[in-house]
């Protein structure tokens with residue numbers, strides 16, 4: 001079996017090729033300034049396509065015929081977790097950004113394009129709109145405005161499965177709190193295989209992150225709009241791309257933040273502490289939502305490589321449960337594993 005997995009991030013395109021049971025990783029980072037030249041995410045398709053072709057050629061796989069191509073799924077309509085075939089409707093929803101703009105919208109678009117040349121199926125797995133929220137978690141506090149589920153579903157579920165199995169159980173029995181800490185931060189309550197509550201990491205909900213604002217006081221937003229400091233468009237962009245650490249320090253790389261802290265930079269220290277404080281509060285609130293029944297708290301994503309961060313979080317939340325760190329992400333593995341389950345007939349691809 002030869003499976004291509006495509007994982008477009010905000011500033012990177014990662015690919016994985018599953019070849020005779022072995023996973024090959026490749027990909028590249030894109031300059032933030034280059035990404036900023038594209039007004040819409042779907043306009044990056046050609047640039048990302050060329051990058052993937054280049055990577056495949058470097059691996060000697062430029063002319064390969066794949067058995068399946070699978071991409072990280074984006075902001076389509078809310079769905080339950082699983083593997084979905086990229087049908088025409090799904091493709092069109094990714095292209096128009098029916099639920100908004102996110103780099104992962106390109107995953108299914110590019111998967112379909114590569115699948116066409118191999119004459120095989122294209123899939124997405126656990127897209128960012130996986131919605132398994134409990135009814136009560138949907139209430140925002142204002143009729144007509146609902147909380148919604150937009151999070152790192154692919155990595156959160158992949159890591160949660162691994163941790164549950166490592167603890168000798170299954171994902172469908174476990175109660176876990178998973179904090180994915182990357183460019184965005186989402187913290188989910190996984191209750192017996194369902195993510196019953198999670199912050200919408202993209203649109204102003206939850207802890208602030210390297211480039212996202214997280215929850216904001218409503219009166220501050222109203223005032224900023226009234227004073228013309230933002231338009232609705234520029235506010236949406238700021239909240240999702242230029243909020244959080246970036247808004248305080250003008251950088252998004254947490255390694256650089258920590259380097260500045262070591263030099264005694266008090267602004268960097270405060271911005272870092274504020275982020276950790278908000279992550280800890282989010283974990284605590286989900287522990288209460290799970291009535292304290294938490295088998296483990298899992299810290300994952302790029303920032304989980306920082307022991308300074310993971311230790312600071314552990315110090316505050318260890319009273320709730322054991323803390324397991326799984327640095328980085330397993331999105332490419334989760335994508336190929338999903339496609340493989342379908343190809344082997346172990347799981348049926350869902351219809352969108």
Ligand SMILES: Nc1ncnc2c1ncn2[C@@H]1O[C@H](COP(=O)(O)OP(=O)(O)OP(=O)(O)O)[C@@H](O)[C@H]1O
Pocket residue numbers: 009010011152181182183184185210252253254255256258301302303304305306328329
């Ligand atoms: N060793 C490290 N120490 C501290 N921070 C790190 C380390 N390695 C990566 N990071 C930080 O992790 C963040 C990126 O994480 P990740 O790679 O998960 O993000 P992404 O894939 O771009 O976005 P997302 O995970 O939100 O989809 C950056 O802020 C980066 O500085």
Ligand SMILES: CCCC(=O)O
Pocket residue numbers: 128150151152153183184185186200201202212
């Ligand atoms: C995956 C949705 C949240 C984010 O990108 O931060």
